[in-house]
Amino acid sequence: MADAVNIGLSEEGHAAIQMLKDAGVFNEMQDAYRFAIALAIARGKVSPETTKFRSNWHVNGIDKDESIRTVIMEMFPAAADRPYAYAERLADAGVLELGSLHKAGTLRFADLFAQVVAGAGVAAPASGG
């Protein structure tokens, strides 16, 4: 199957990213989207393959220098044939976590960085799928 060209989030993911944008946490939703992918990779989280996604962005806009594609292909060999489809699932998992932290009033990016550096939730290269 060909890789995704337009990518997005689940309904809950859309609500969460809208909230993050409205609260002034990120300048653009695309910034939040990319950050969410990184967070999900670091946490080793990914939304289920069965998740229904509503597309919102073209991959060229989200991944201008193809870094996301590279990272996914290199870190998740099993997802190498459809990296953007996998990125969508990662972004959804990451956005839901960011939304949940923001709602609880505990979203501190410095803490996220510290946890990731300390190895908390750092993902081992997954098989994707």
Add this chain to the structure above:
Amino acid sequence: MHIKEVEVHNFGPYHGDHRVSLDGGRPVTLIHGENMRGKTSFLNAIRWALYGTALDRFKRPMERTKLVNRDASESGDWKMSVKLVFDVDGVPYELTRHIQPWLNAVPRRDADFDERVYLIKDHEHKKPEEIAPEINRVLPERVSRFFLFDGELLNEYESLLADQDRQEHGIKEAIERILGVPAVENAIADLRTGLRDASKRLQDLLRQDNMANALGTSLRATESQMETEEKDLEDLKRQLDERSKEQRALQEQVQAYATIQKDVEELDRRNAEIEKLRAEEERLHADRRDALAGAWKDLLQPALEGRLRQLEAAEDALMQQFRLATELETKIKMIDDLAQRGTCPVCQQAAPNRDAERAELAGKLQQTHFDRDKLAEVSASIRKLRRVQGAGAAQTIRLIEERLAQILVDTTHAELERDKVHDRVKNHNTAAAARAYQEWEQATKEIGLLQQCIKDRTDSIRKLEAQAEDYRRKIAGLSGIAAASLNREVEIYQQLIELFRHGVDELRNQLRKAVERDASEIFRQLTTDKSYQGLRINESYGLTIVDAQGSDVQVRSAGAEQVVALSLIGALNRNAVRRGPVVMDTPFGRLDPKHRENILRFVPRMADQAVLLVHGGEVDRTRDLACIRDDINREYEIERISSRRSRFATTVG
């Protein structure tokens, strides 16, 4: 003046009739009462009977509706009166002030009351128009602050030492009044009137002589100008008095305004601080948003590095295989080359058979499993991942969020402080206080201008006087015997005016010295620090403590202020032209026990009659009063009946 009795009816907390006798052979009467019982109301009753004014704690005149006892007024009885029985130099007086509403309706303002004042002097009723002048002769309202002492004097007294340009004109003037300076000034004014009269008579006489007539015309013109200027001067002095009175009335509000102003400034400062913190917070959020735009790569770094380490390990293993395979291939190639040539290229001998060795090397080469494509693939992956590099956003975001956390703490603290100040400010009538301050500033400015005008006018009158004197001298040279006696009269007036003018300055100096001497002596008795030499007086009768080395003591405690103020009051009473009773409300509030004892010992000698209104925190009856027991006439206790009613109970005497 000696007050024998005070009778109050429905005044303040005193419902119905109450009588307090202050008569007896001893100088001190003590009235004990805890806060809110009616000590200040008693002082106000005496003030109201004398002058028709009672003052609130800000020294503002109180409305009549607020003076009448609440229980009485609520039952429809709005009649209120105070009667003072006193004598002055053995002459008996009875003064009664009485108010009641004009109509049966509930009074709402002062004008709704009919006020009647009765004065019986030496068993004869005085006419209504004679009463106020008589009272002012006995105990002038303008010096009453030295007799009816309620702490107000302390604030005013402290202003004596303040900036001369801004200090209150009233208290210095009141001090000079109690010391009798205006009497001499009035004498000068009377002599001037006499001089003008004699001079006019002289001019009428000289009209027949042409030369004398010409000089007389000039003299008349000069004197007319002088008269106009003297009237102006009187008018200016009257205006100065009025403005000073207004300024005094505003003084308390101005002090309140200073406090409010401080709070308002604090509020502005806090608001500015909060605004600044919020602006910084907003800027930091924007900075964080900018940093977050590229931060995903930084967040990925630990995971990427983990993956890179794996790939690098794989690349190392492949490189090792590559090096081993290359080495085996080289060796096999050398064997093959030698076999093909048949001789050794170095020693030219026949080459040995190395087939077995080659077969072994070929076997090893086969076992290396080196995969060139795989190595190229791994190396490419490493290169690609290395290109995904963060920009150090993590550090930037950490610093931003640390500062944001600090800003949250600072903003919360500033908001709490701001709310506290805001609560204080909202309880004040800021606009009224600001208005009062502006009015006070305006009055102060006008007082300065009026004082300057008075000085200018006085100088101008002196010049005109010199000019008039010159004309008179010339006229005297021209005139005959008929005018000689009038000339002599004019001269005598002139000399007397000069004498009195000189005398008034001399009197001021002597009085100041006398006040300084007596205040110093009293101060040495009152103070517990015996190393002080005494007090030094300034032009405005402000007193400075002088230490053992003769230097001024710059910083004084509130207690020391009170001791100095009481020393001044004692000295003024000794030097006053009129002596009166001293009624002191809560006079020991700021004092320690030793100073309290010293002052209690001094009170009987301070005035012929002293009434002390004290609470239990100031004076302990069993402990503190032993030292003046023989000087106490009577002691009363103001007893609380209810929150609206109090009564006097005799405890001693």
